[in-house]
Amino acid sequence: MILKKIIGIDLGTDTTQIYLKGSGVVVNEPTIVACNNRTDRVVAVGNEAKKMLARTPAHITALRPIMNGVIADFDMVKELLQSFLKRDDIPWSWITETIVSIPTNLTEVERKSVEDLLKESGATSVYLIEQPLVAAFGSRLDINLPSAFLVVDIGAGTTDMAIISMNGIVVSRRLKIAGDYLNQEIIKGVRDELRLHIGEPTAEEIKIAVGSVIPTGERLELTVRGRDVASGLPREISIRDTQVRLWLVRPVKQIIEAIKDLIESAPPELVGDIYKNGMYFCGGGSLLRGIDQVAEKEIGVRVQIVEDPLACVARGTGLVCEKFDTHKHLLNNFSRLKLDE
Numbered sequence: 001m002i003l004k005k006i007i008g009i010d011l012g013t014d015t016t017q018i019y020l021k022g023s024g025v026v027v028n029e030p031t032i033v034a035c036n037n038r039t040d041r042v043v044a045v046g047n048e049a050k051k052m053l054a055r056t057p058a059h060i061t062a063l064r065p066i067m068n069g070v071i072a073d074f075d076m077v078k079e080l081l082q083s084f085l086k087r088d089d090i091p092w093s094w095i096t097e098t099i100v101s102i103p104t105n106l107t108e109v110e111r112k113s114v115e116d117l118l119k120e121s122g123a124t125s126v127y128l129i130e131q132p133l134v135a136a137f138g139s140r141l142d143i144n145l146p147s148a149f150l151v152v153d154i155g156a157g158t159t160d161m162a163i164i165s166m167n168g169i170v171v172s173r174r175l176k177i178a179g180d181y182l183n184q185e186i187i188k189g190v191r192d193e194l195r196l197h198i199g200e201p202t203a204e205e206i207k208i209a210v211g212s213v214i215p216t217g218e219r220l221e222l223t224v225r226g227r228d229v230a231s232g233l234p235r236e237i238s239i240r241d242t243q244v245r246l247w248l249v250r251p252v253k254q255i256i257e258a259i260k261d262l263i264e265s266a267p268p269e270l271v272g273d274i275y276k277n278g279m280y281f282c283g284g285g286s287l288l289r290g291i292d293q294v295a296e297k298e299i300g301v302r303v304q305i306v307e308d309p310l311a312c313v314a315r316g317t318g319l320v321c322e323k324f325d326t327h328k329h330l331l332n333n334f335s336r337l338k339l340d341e
């Protein structure tokens, strides 16, 4: 019997995670590529490229090649992935099976683009699995039962939600309102109300340090620097949780409305199961203070944020890698690209 060497890949808008069977997570780095415009060559990927993001010299561009969960720049994603797969701790040429997690509701073209990416990178056998399903698996939900579970993965570029039962997705929705969108709302709020231009990294820092959608009981405050809208000169301001909340409430409400829509589209029995089992939130966006409480109040169903929500897709993919044969029932949801030759 050939010993299978299996890897699982989560190409997130914000973070790429690669799980190698028997070793665990071997890559957990930003999905960023830095390019030299003069030579058209990639100069760095991942952590190294992130350092260059905001402060690149004129001839270097740092970009995020995955947008809203889908491949936006095929060649750049290929460079990124190939550079990760070439690392010493990944025996890429020995890998027999590659599992890639993908958002729900991809178009044929988007799906094909993931398959082509792996094919062109030298993969022999590729399986695709939808992210909410693998997130449910990573959260150790009993999704094989004839009961329904609602999983909401709030990532950077997409909020992907699905009602899952008996190892399959019954209904799903995906929207482009997620972490990046919240950052943009903060950029707009700071510019329009506080008259300061800030960049995306600062907006994200604000969101993580003082962002909330309900009062948290503590006063949160952060000092940030940016460029004054009128004078164009540097200025420092102190920003409070109460100010940021005003900017985040509307997009979070849109996410909650989408969850309500999804529940409304589900068969009645499954709605009963969801009421009983509660909803499961994962992805980095689920860490926003109070998002679970607001959703619980608006929808009337208990919300649980899964353990280590940033890692749950990679963890789920990892579980499938480790117990590949035992979890073959999940393979119904995989599309096999090419059989072993």
Ligand SMILES: Nc1ncnc2c1ncn2[C@@H]1O[C@H](COP(=O)(O)OP(=O)(O)OP(=O)(O)O)[C@@H](O)[C@H]1O
Pocket: 011, 012, 013, 014, 015, 016, 068, 069, 154, 155, 156, 157, 158, 159, 178, 179, 180, 204, 207, 208, 211, 282, 283, 284, 285, 286, 287, 288, 289, 309, 310
């Ligand atoms: N404590 C926090 N509070 C609010 N948001 C957070 C927190 N920590 C991380 N995030 C946000 O989570 C997002 C990253 O989450 P995640 O790694 O799940 O996304 P991704 O899988 O790369 O993206 P996607 O699934 O959309 O392709 C970022 O937008 C980040 O700002």
Ligand SMILES: [Mg+2]
Pocket: 012, 013, 131, 153, 155, 156, 283, 313
């Ligand atoms: Mg994700």
